[in-house]
Amino acid sequence: MLEVSGLRKVYRSQRREVEAIRDLTFTVDDGELVCVVGPSGCGKTTLLRCVAGLLGPTGGAVRLAGNAVTGPPPGMAVVFQEYGRSLFPWLSVHDNVDLPLRQKRVPRPRRAALVSEALTAVGLDGTQQSNPWQLSGGMQQRVAIARAVAYEPSVLLMDEPFAAVDAQTRAELEDLVRALWQRLGVTILFVTHDIDEAVYLGQRVLVLSASPTVVQDELLVDLPAARDQLHTRADARFTALRARVYEQIQAAKGAQPNTAISS
């Protein structure tokens, strides 16, 4: 279980302090897919970086399976928004997926199997020897997803992974994430600014307020587990949930507290 309790993050520079996150508390159960949405600039990425152990919180704690996260925990994989900048351009697609496994000291035959399974699962057979920059944006993000999948994480963090790909690719990748999640039983925390995406993907949606951030609302997505782009998005329940999230985000924007505390 992933627990975020009383998380607070203040960025300090010489002149001023910016409170990015005020007080976030939520949990994600094992095997759950939770989406986090919020108005732009509400500290979604800060939250994700804290959860990933890449950023130390100012207050509160992140716990993974009961252990406090103080650095990047093993068993956690991350997919970032900037696919073009999160793959090693000097390594082939195969080596990009393989390198984290080598660091984890996975035996060679097992690594070979994991890499090719993961690349097959994201539909990238036959690109193993290419360099990432030879692929399209959508394919590059697939490589990043394959890398995360091959790592066999218990928790997968995704930071607006599809914000920079075109709409059709995005729909494909959303379905890919749901399919992988259902197959692997991994816990996913998916950060996005796209309301439709959050409702379409998640079992639960956390709506964040504007910065300094708190949890504005939390809702259960009571849509059937089998979802598809055409019918789910036309479903009346989907529309209702979407409207609710939209309202909450509007409310969050309206009630914008002061963002900077001068010191």
Place this chain on the structure above:
Amino acid sequence: MIRRFLTVLALPVTLFLFWYVASRTSESFYAPPLRTILVAFGDTWTWPRLRADVLPSLGRLAAGYLLAALLGVGLGIAVGASRRLRAAAEPVLEFFRAVPPPVLVPVIMVFAGIGNAMKVIVIVSGCVWPILLNTVEGVRAVDAALSDTSRAYGITGFARLRYLLLPGAAPQIITGLRQALSLAIILMVISEMVAASNGLGFTIVQFQRSFAIPQMWSGIIVLGLLGFVLSELFRLGERFALGWYHGRREAQRRS
């Protein structure tokens, strides 16, 4: 391919021909006809001479350059990766970089004598700065997203150096190495001109002092050729090491 080859060769050949024709009737003692120089070239740069003078020069050059590369890249990675070290070291580095390397020759002679060690030290002390400063810049410029990714996937320690910092900084490191290569040749020649008993710089000065002017010119041509061959070799090495970099730039330009 043949066309490219011709384009590359056209200008040097033209210049050479121009020199040849223009100097044909020259009676100046100091600028003899190119024909005379070429004859002297053939007579002077025989195998024993190459072994006695060019090989020692190349040895000093290689030793100094490689040492400078090791030192520059090693220190540069350390300084670039640590913010505190960088803040402390940068002003000092800029100072040393600003000192014209040839002025170090007399200073180094004082404590290192006039042997091979002196020449190698001169080359190292001049070449290390562009390599070092470029490496620092290169490490600083390593993409933050890629650095985060590496941390998240446990790519730390030696693997971070091997798979993130070194290749990430490679384009700048190579820029530094290229600058250092031409500096190394200059410093090799200067240090041999000032104090040596063999080597290219020494030989050229000897010819000048004994008024063997065509031979002196031929030595200068040898130096030019040496520089050209080394920079071509460097280009080959770069193309191999930075294949990904040029490929990606090409891909970005197309899209």
